[in-house]
Every structure is written in C-alpha cells, then in structure tokens.
Amino acid sequence: MADNGEARPILWDVGVGQVELDRVDGAPLAFRHPRRPTTPWLLQEGADRWHTVLHRWGRGFVITDQGTFRWGAPDSVDEGEGGLTTHAKIGDNLELVVTRRGGAKLAETYELWNRGAAPIEVRSLAISTPWRDVYDSAQDSLERACHAHVWTGGSWAWVLAEPMDGLGPVLGLTLSEGALWSYSVESRNPDTGSNIRGHLMLQPTDHARNPTANGGQPVYSVPPGEALSWSWTVGFYQDRAAFLATTDPPISFDSYSAGHDEAIIGVLRRPATVAIDGVPVATDGNAVRLERSRAGTAFVDVVEESRRTARTMLLFTDGLEAIVRRRVRVLLDAHRDQQADGLRQFAFLPVDSSTGLTMHSPDWPDWTDGAERVGMAVLVQHARRLGWVDAEESTAALDGYARFARTHLIEADGTVLRGSAGAYNGSRLYNYPWLAHFFADHAVMFDRSEDLDLAVRILHRLAERGGTHFLAIGWAEAARRVAELCRHAGDDALADQVEQPLRDSADWFVSQGVELAAHEVNYEQTIVSPLVTLLALYGRPDDEEHRAALENAVRWLMAFGGPQPHIRLNSVPIRHWDGYWFGREKLWGDVFPHYWSVVTATALSALPDWAITEASTEQVRRIWDASLADFAAADFPTCAYVFPSCIDGRPADRPDPLSNDQDWALALRLRSLRTTP
Template sequence: MKYIVLVITQAFLGILGYGQFSIHVDSTSGAITNISSARDKNNMNWIMSSRDSIPTWQQPYEDWGLGKVTVNGQKYSWADPKSLSIHKTSSNAVYEVQGLRIKVERNWSGTLANETYTFTNTSKNAINVSEFGIYTPYNDNYPDAKTCATNRCNTHIWPGMNSSYVNAVRMDGIGPHLGLVLTQGALKSYSIENRGKDGGGAYSSSNVRGTIVLNIADTTIPAGEEYVLQWKLFWHNDWNDFFAKARSLGFQQVEASKYVVNLGDTLVATVSSDKEQKVLKIPAETPGEQTFTIPYGKGMSTWLNYLVISKPEDLISKRVHFIVSRQQMNDVNDKRYGAYMVYDNETNEILLNAESADHDEGAERLAMGAVVAKWLQTHQDSAVYNSLMKYTQFVRQRLQTPDYKVFSNATKTSRHRGYNYPFVAALYLETYQLTGNRSYLMDYYGTLRRFYKEFGHEFYALCIEPRRGLNALLKEGLKAEYDTLLNDFKLMGDHNIANGIFYPKHEVNYEQSIVGPSVAFLCELYLVTRDEKYLHGAEAQMPSLEAFGGKQPDVHLNEIGIRHWDGYWFGKREMWGDVMPHYWSTTSADAFFLYYECTGKKRYREMALKILDNNFLNFKEDGRASCAYIYPATVDGIQGKFYDPYANDQDWALYFYLKVHSASGNF
C-alpha cells in the first residue's frame, strides 16, 4: 500500500500518572483536552479545549486531534468516533466520513509519544482529498500579563513540507517549552479559525490568536489504500535544545544568514541534519519574494522563503518620494491641508473619508513625517523638504493645541490617546536634527511634557528616545529642560523596572509592542545614566521579548514578533489573523540593537538587522506600501496570503531601520 506518515509524539502523565507529560483524552470525542509538563511548577495547559469555561468560542469538533477534510469536493469533519479505547499508555479511535476511515493511534512512554493518523479509502474508487487539516488549538491568547507569563505560549509554526514543526514557547521565555516535529508526511500551510469572536471580558478579538489548524498537502488515495500522517511532541529548554532534538528525529534545519538580499547578490543558507550539514548559495536573480525548494532523502523536500530587493537606500528613497507626491493632502480648502494620508492602492488615491480612527490623518500616520525628516538628514531634495515643512505646520496647528495637547484628526474631535504624543515628539526631534531650528526642539520638549502631564509615568509608549532628545537639549544649553525631562524619564524607567514582566493592559492586554519599547527605553536610560539598574531591568524583560520571535526560514517569520489583529484595525479588508511581518516588530529590533550597544553581545545586533530587513516585504519597488500581510492560508475560511491595499501605518518600520542604521554608521 502507498502511505505517507505524520506522527504526534508525546509523553503523557496526567490522569494516567506516567512519563514527563500530563495528558487528558476526552472519553466522548477522543480528542486531547490537556497537555502539560510533569516538571512544570505552573502546571500550564498548553492547549485550549471546548471543556474549558474560557474560551467560550472553542467548539468540541475543534479540539486537539480532530479535523476536517474535503473528499471529492464535499466537506466533512471527524469528531464522533465509531470506536474509542483509552489505556494506560495508549489510546485508539476510529472515525468515518464518506468513503474514508480515519484511525487515530496514540502511544506514550518515556520522553516521546506518537500520534498517528491513518486515512483509508474504503470506497471502490480513488478519492481526491483536499482542505485537509488537523486542529491543534495551542493556548496562544492574552488575558493579562501575569497569566501570559507562565500559562500562555507564543506558537511558532513552520509548515515546511516534509520538515515542518511547531514550537510553542512559554511567554516568559522560561522552559519547559513544547515542541512538535513532523517525522513523516508534509505540512503545506496553516489556518486560523475563531477570529473576530468576542469571548467576553479579557478575551476580546484583539487578545485571541484563534484556533490553529495544520494543513496537509492535497492527495489522491486509491481504492483500498492508505494515507498516514505522524508527528512527535517533546519538551525542551530553548531554541537550541529544540533544534537539537528535532534533528535527532530526522528534521532538516534550514537557516539563512539573512532573508533579504540585493538583486545580483547571493543568499547563503545551511541545511543541517543529525548526520551532515551542507551550504547553499542561491543567486538573487529576480526581484520580489522567492521560494527555494530543497530536496533531500527519498522524494522529500523542504523550502526557504526570501526577498530580493534593489537595495535598501533605493527602496526607502522611492517610498519617501511616493509619500510626498501621492499621499499628501494638497487641497488648501481642506482642514487636512499638508497632512500625509492613508493611501488606497486599489483606487490609487488618498483616503478622503476615513470611517475609522485608525485611518485618519494623525496617530500612526505620523510615521510618514518622521521618515521623511530622517531621510532628509542624509539627502538633499527641495521638493521633499518643502513637503515636510508643510506637514510639520499641519501637525502643530491642526493636530495640537497651543499648549501641546495631541489629537488624531484636524477637527480635534478624536479620542485622547497616549500613544500619539511620542509619535508627534519623534517628528519634531527628527525635524530639529534636520534643520537645527531650536523651535522644533522646544516643540519636542513641550509635547513630551504634556504627555507626562496627561498620562503620568506609567504608560508604555512607543518611540520615546531619551538619549537623542536629552543630548539635543544639552547641545542647545537647555539645562533646566534637560533636568526636567530626565526626571520624567527616570520616573518612567523606575516604574517599568518595578512592574518587570507584569505589564499593565493597554489597547491590547499583552503584546510585543509593550515589551519591546520597555526594553528599548530602559537600555536608552542606561546609556544616558550608566545606572546599572536600568540595564538589569531591561535584561529581566529580554526573555519575554525574545519569546515573541520565531526562527523559521521564511522572510515573513524569522525573528518577527507574532501579531494577529492589526489587519482588522488598520487594513481595508478588515481581516483578523497573523500579520507577518508587522511593522511594530521593528520595536524588537530597536530593543535588541540598543541591548547590543549596552553589552556588546553581537547576537542581538544580528537579530535586530534581520527584523529590520524582513520588514521590507511591506514596501514595493515603485514606492507603494501595505500596512498588513495576512500570513495564514485562510482565516475563518477566508483566503489569506495577501497584502492589504491600504498604505497606512507601516512606515514606522523604515523609521526604525533608519534609526538603527544611523546609529551603526551604515546609513
């Protein structure tokens, strides 16, 4: 018989009292409802199930190990076993759908256990099998920071065909963590379900990643033959331990030195198994996203995904000129005159009637002005300069009151939002650095002082740069202003240290862009004051920050922090689901590079540069941009794998690219 095998290997203890794992198998459906580690003092359940009181949206047919399949064009799911037996170290279940018998065999002992799915064609004719997915509902959601730290995981998925994995990393970065490695068979993608559903209380749609479905390649099963799938689960301490154990199980580890290369250059990657390592040199001959297939063994393959661009300097220049020529409001009769606006790449025009606060002429759109000002510091262009002057005037007159209160729109009717203040301050600081005009520095100072007056020292803001701001104040001889702002910064830093990894809720309960800016801010304070407590405070939060980033050989995923709600709030399609990469992942790059400056640890410099490079995915060679790439194959059944048509807030990625490379002397 023809077969392909995929095994889930687990060691279960739980109600059965055996091995390193605790596992609960539901006696009705045969699904797994609990996976935990026998040596985990927090007794974390690494998966969700319908048996939990929360989440309320998880349905019985979506529990671990159940699934769905399309047979000859008809959709089916398996959740009601025809037979089920649970023993001390094994369980067996048999399900039936039209012409297909599904046998699920589990066994566990020692450090590994196997879950094997055998799909047998019981009909008299060959059947075509597609939309073939197994539910793996990892506990990846955000009720609050304290719960997240010890009882939630960041789920890093690599659907790399015959060499695929899922690495679920506890959100505080402290092991044991849960690894899943494919041993036979092929995973082509993953999907997300249960998005856009409010579970009540802390579980709003922005705080839930959803139910993960691992998708198997389409196949045809001849009459009487089988298709078998198998994977293995194990506990591990960190990424190095994960890959070492994965390779021992036959996994082919692919890793590139970088995932963005200039046209005409060569991408260098390694493929490592438990027996050998080989080096690949791939010419970058065609611009755009590329997939390179890597064959190995007998008929097996995996891949890596990378991006070819002209070069960073050219791409950024094109983007700056696109903003100036296509995204500025030039109607003198409009209150938004001078504003940089959201751009619709489908209609080829700025968005004149924003229906959402996340599409207006202020807030995150301040990135465009900050990037233009930063670019002009190393380039001369009178048209771009004049555009920036018009823009800064718009911000000061239309988005702020005379005493520096900040709004998101020109009518000053928007909600009062803490994040907006540092965005405006960043624009003023960059414009001061460009022009040397002291009034911009005073606007920077006035904006931040108003921020602290309105929101105190407990708000985890993005884009606050203590080092450059304070240095500029000293340069201008503004000692009183320097002392006042330094005191504000110290009060904020002391608050961040006191909280540690138990961050307060902001617009999202817990996210990478709360952790990253906190680490970056503390590193900057250390570089200003050389007070070791700020460096120690940053180091204590570093494992939580690193836990957000994956190691997949994909330009969309490598070192990119997991985010999954921004496409809904900022995009035209209003679609939930993993946004990979999202531009705020560059706040991790900022933090990592600053930590490198503090410690000299080169690993963090390399991580930072990868994140910054990978975000070029959202910028095109003609200067256009996209605010969100929806990475999963589908989200709630809607097709993913697309760039949203709106150019909205993504330019903060270029801001941090220029900041880091300016600090390193590369730009």
C-alpha cells in the same frame, strides 16, 4: 460517541511531563511539566470561554471532491497497553483513524482512509492544535501562556510552543512523516478581538480555499483502500535550542535576505535538488548559491532523494537606499490629497493600492490623517537627512507637514490629537512621542528653536496625562533626543525636566514586575519593547533590581520572535490583529512581518553593553532584513501581510491592499543611521 467532559482524564507520561487525554474521545486536553505546573500549554474549555469541544486537539475538517465535512468525537476509542486508537466515520466513504502513544514523547499518526470504491481527491485538510497563545493579562501571559511559533514547510514542519516569559521548558511538535503545507486560523472576529491568537489549524493542504498559499497547495488523490497519512511527535525540551536540534532540517542558510549583487548560501544536510521559484539551481557538493536578478521574495524548494519536499522563502532587494528613494517618491506623489482644504493637503494618508485612492476616514481610528501616518513624514525627514531625496521638494513637503501638524494635530498645551477631524480626533498617548521626535529632528534640520520648544511641550503634556504609567512606543527615544538637543543648546535644566519622568517611569515599571497594565492590547510585543528601551536608557544600571528587570524584559521580548527558517518569520515578533484595525480587508490573524516588528530591533539596539548577547544582535539583524519584505518590489507596500492560508475561511497569505502605516519600518531604520547632531 457522545461528548462527555466530566470523566477524569487519562494521564500519560511524556518524558518528565504528562499529557492529559479525554477519556471519552482520546483527545489531548493539556500538557503538564513539573517546572511549570500552572501552564496547560493548550486552551482550556471553560476557562478560555471561546474555546470549546469543537476545536479540541485533533478535531478538524476536510474538503474533497465528494463533499465537505467537519468531524467531532470519534465513533470508537480502543485503549490498549501501548496507547489508544480512535475511529471516526466521515461522510459515506472516509474514515479518520488516529493512533496515540505515550513515552518519551506523545506520538500521533493520522490516517484518512478511503473506504469507497472510487478515488477521492482531498483538496483541504486541517487539524486543530489549540495552543494557549492568549493575552488575558500580562501576568497570565507570562505565567501560563505560550507563543506558538508555527512552521509548515512541507515535509520540514514543526511547532515550537514557548512560554511567553522566554524560560524553559518548551513544548515542541515535530512532523515525522507526511507533509504540512500551511496553517490557518479559526475563531477570530470582533467578539474574540485582539487578545487571542485563535485556533491554529495545521494543514497537509488548503488547496480548496487558497490554492496559491505558501507557493502552492497540493491536491491528494487517495485510491480506494488506501490512506493519506501523517505523523508527528509532541514532547518537552529544555529550551529552544534543544528542540531545534531535533527538527532535522534538509538545508540551512547563511541569511534569509540578500542585497544587490549578493547571494545567499545554502548548505544541504542530505542529497537533494534545489529550485528557486521553480528554476533548478546547481549545487557544489552540499553547497548551493541562491541568486535572483529581480527584487522581491522567492520560494526555494528542496527535494530529497526520498521525494520528501520542503519549501521556504528568501528575499532579494536592490538595497535600502533604492527602496527608500522609490517609496518617498510615491509618498509625495500619491499619499497626499492635493485637493484637500488648506494645510490638510500636506497630510499623509492611507492609499488603496488597487485604485490609488486615498482613504481618509476620520470615523475609523486607524485611517486618520494623524497617529501612525506620522511615520510617513518621519521617513521623508530622514531620507532628506541622508541625502536620498531632492532637498528642495522634501523641504517644501516637510515644512507643509509641520504647519499642518501644528495647526490640526497639536493643541496649544501640547495635547496631540489622533487626527484633524471626526469621531477619532481625540487624544491618545501613543501619538505624543512620534510628533515630539519629528519636531525635535525638524528643529535641527531647519534650525528652528520653536520646533524644539514644541517637542518639549508635547513631552511635558504626555507626562502630565499619565505617560509615566504607560509604555508609549518611542517615548524613551524621543526624550533622549530632545534632552540631547536641549543640552546642546546649553539648557541642562530643561533637559533634566524632559528626562525625569522617564526615570520615574522606569522605577514604576520595575516595581510592577509581571503586572504590566493593559494597553490597547492586554499584552503584546509593543508593550514589552518600549519597556526594554525605557529600562535600557533610563533604568538604574547599578541597581540589581533594575538590572534584573531589564534582563527579564529582554527575555520576554525576544520570545515573541520565532526561529522559523523563512524571511517573513525568522525572529519576527508575533502580531495578529493589525490586519483588522489598519487594513482594508479587516482580516484578523498573524501579520508577518508587521512594521512594529522593528521596535524590537530598536529596543535591543539600545541595550547597554552588559546586556547585549549574540542572540540579541542576531535578532536585530534578522528583523531589519525581514522588514524590507513588503517594500522590496511594491510601490504601495501593504500595511498588513496576513500570513496564514485562511482566517475563518477567508483566503489570506497575501498583502492587504491598503498602504497605510507601514512606513515606520523604513523610518525607524533610517533613524537608526543617526548622524550628528
């Protein structure tokens, strides 16, 4: 049947909302709710230029032992009083039958029938669910887009499509029959860039392309005359909590992470067997104690009496101090080029973990010897402050790094360069607070007033270059630290000079509301987290407009993190471009967790008492736990664990081999363990 986008859509009631279905192929085109009339929830053909009929809801592909196929419009659509049924012939022997029904929720059943005479092995199978998870602008994101929090834990699977402003209602997809073992992403490339999440494909399996994804992907053998089937419902809910109450989890956990000599306690909701990394675990009634002697992540399988199987991931570590000690040892031994010229031998560089080779590439902006690599020096600095590294060795390393930065990364007027040489050694506002804060702490550690003077000069230059209209990660924290030290030295006037641009910036951003300017990405978690910190530290607490702005920003920020029951996902903010910019493999797609996830934790930790909630406190804890996932068992932790099974057909669900800028996760955790002065 030919595609025809001109016919008026079919409208069905879905609870208090509606779903629009294409009259020709029966596919959902948009969901509508009276409280959010401009939000379509799904990508819109024409308006979202990169989204076409090829990735409409329900389109997809299958890889079998008898061939590989993508399907388009169905061959027939039968519309009846109770709903509609579509039939699509796929190859010679397969037929996809989809039934849809309206009501309290949209109910869908997919059946992949074997119409041939021999069994067919289904090795990968994916269905497009084109959630409108895009960053066209901050205003569009907050008013019309949604975060798609995806959970594919086998028989325990769902998607929470939550408006980016953190307000209800939410749209939820809940699997009711069958299993979803992974998801993949399509349409991610330099043309679509960093501002779109891509087409999210839900998958009963992706064995053909990535057999080890999510702990292992199944192969389904479909006998002649039988079908591989799954069903889900899609409906509106008042908020996140209301949706989660309907997802029927087989187990809950008191934590997703445990340290040395600790255990995670699971509580079964129904009779089931439990295994950790394939090893059965005894249950005590409905309780199960999960332990592991080896540090790292572990898969947990829950098999119910009905044979429905769910899988998730937990983390076991040997503690923060042990992780930091190991990591700093590797930083000092492997992340510096001892053969470099002059002071460059003290710079920290990315390392390809597959070879141990440093990767200083001044022609690629995120592989320089400056910018985000400053986090490595900050980690060494705070490990020394806590007494977790050798004082003499770390002193030499930090002194050398400070001389390198003064000579090669900072100009006389305080301008901060992105690297010491090459096409990308120009200035970038993000880099200013990181070096200012480093030199402020360096001044305290080694009693050097000239380092505090340099920190002041860097922050003044940031303000001069337009920093008050830019949400630089860490500026509010750096200004607070520098001002604190100025006051400690008896120079209150200089402290006020350091902090006044932040007060001006808070006024400016309060006046902007949802119209936040684009940064390196049009809208993202690391635009909102510095906004929260700015308003928390430098907003006007007695001004109702400022208080409301902070409340809004906190809600926006927390919405980036989903409630999936998995150490890499729970509360971790969505980021989906860092693998391309910072990794060796140049993979776009969801990175869980990314190290900048922790700036959500630092922002929420900066809140005044009146703004702190149980939910914000819990999100802080979950993010700090997740931030250790890539460090727990790796000497060279990855800069980007790209989580989906595949990105445009390339296998993912694995760490990128480049160890690059990830150390901010540990550095900011240690900085949060502040001691005086």
